[in-house]
Amino acid sequence: MERRLLPIKLDSYQPLREVVCETLRNAIVSGVLQPGERLMEIQVAEELGVSRTPVREAIRKLELEGFVVMIPRRGTYVSDLSIKDITEVFEVRTSLDILAAGLAAERITEEELEQMERLLVEIGGYIEQNDMEKIVEADSQFHDILYRASRNERLVGIINNLREQLTRFRSLSMSYPGRLKAMFAEHTRMVESLGQRNVALAQQFAGEHMANAEQVLLKNMLERGSDSSAE
Known part of the structure; x- marks a missing residue:
């Protein structure tokens, strides 16, 4: 071989x-x-x-x-993750991300908020350049800061394990038409809610972000499956 x-x-x-x-x-x-x-x-x-x-x-x-x-x-x-597998991972991830966002709204530092705001600017620039590799990298850093701001190491460990299971699908989700701009808007709302120390809003926006990511990913996978079966 x-x-x-x-x-x-x-x-x-x-x-x-x-x-x-x-x-x-x-x-x-x-x-x-x-x-x-x-x-x-x-x-x-x-x-x-x-x-x-x-x-x-x-x-x-x-x-x-x-x-x-x-x-x-x-x-x-x-492994070849099925739609059922992905749905199950998202069900758990969504609950954990909501928890992490709520804790972060209470515990995030001004320095961490500034880091997230800088990453938003970077992500916006990469979206304009259509540099998917840089977008994925900056998005990972953005979420790393959010999870770290929860100040709960066990929670971070569990989330990171589940993140790894979906890593290979991130580009597939982000490449869907209109997803990058929607993701940027979702990130912006999350940072604003964290800056306001608004636990309820941070949790709401985290849940919406995960739900939208899942819907786009599954839609893209189903459409690609239909395309391949028609060839």
Whole structure:
């Protein structure tokens, strides 16, 4: 089989299993490793230039995150999230994001508010440039600050785990016509409510943001499915 995973550079302070996990996660998100594709420990270890132990540990973590599924007597496969899976993740994520936004409205610092406002300006510029990679990166930073402002590390950990399960679908959602401008408006309302320390509004806008993201993602997936079935 053609080599697709590049050997890992051992110049990171992270544990090797974390580097392997991040490498495999990025390969799944970017499409290098396709949904339904089997992951064989020996092959992955050879391509990455590491032993099987960190690969095995990384795969276990990716299973918890929902990126891979381990089927008894058959092996490990890159997961192919169904619409039902995505709906379930959004149901949990929405509740957690509402909680995080409410806590952030009470606990966010002026410095964090300023950081979010600066990111809004950056996101607006990237939208004008249609730079999807930069938009996704800045959007992640925006939400990281929001979650951190909740001052609840356990909540942040749970949210981040669920975020990872939907990472590969973010560009699909954002690329839908009109979604980027709507997302920018939603972010702006969230920052305004946080600045006002308005818990109820922050929770309302967080819930609306998640609901809109889910609706657009599912609509895009269904339309693409219809297009592919008609070919």
